[in-house]
Amino acid sequence: MPRRVVRRLQTTLGRRGAFLAILGTGKTCWGIGMIVAPQPAPQGLRLLLEMCPLSSWAWLWITCGxxxxxxxxxxxGRDWAGFVAALIPPTVWAISYTSAVVTGEFTRGGFLAVWYLTSHVGVIMWAATVPEHSVPHVPRPARKGRPG
Structure with a gap:
């Protein structure tokens, strides 16, 4: 029974869907973590915190996730909204960290901005262009006839 469920889920999701499911789960968990255990003073996020409290930004991660x-x-082809939603939070974080570097508030923010732009934004943009390939099923061996 569990094998059938896994096989059906793999068939339903495909490669792109599996990527989106993993990414979305991670983003949702990241946002929940910010609500459950917020950092007292997250460095480099002053630009964001001037606009909204951290809990609001956490809800951005959760919603996009x-x-x-x-x-x-x-x-x-219809999954494009997932890729767009996945891009929003790391792009916003990269902008905030870049701003913190420019203002001199958090010099390490430049490395974090590049990290978000490469390991998040870059990977998401690459995955959005990866075509879904249908791999042919392995043929089952022929059944042996019953002795009659």
Whole structure:
């Protein structure tokens, strides 16, 4: 029974969908973590915190994560919203860290901005261009006839 469920889930999601499901789950968990155990003074995020409290930004991660996860179950071509939603939080974080470097508030922020732009934004943009390939099923061996 569990094998059938896993096989059906793999068939339903495909490669792009699996990527979106993993990414969306991670973003949702990251946002929940900011609400459950917020940092007292997150360095480099002053630009964001001047606009909204950290809990509001956590809800951005959660919402985008849920959209990304839900898009995993859509067909290729219709899953674009998941990739767009996945790009929003790390792009916002990269902008905030870049701003912190420019203002001199957090010099390490430049490395964090590059990290978000490469390991998050870059990977998401690459994955959005990866085509979904249908791998042919392995043929089952022929059944032996019953002695009659």
């Amino acid at each position: 849920l959209i990304t996860t839900a898009s995993a179950f859509l067909r290729v």
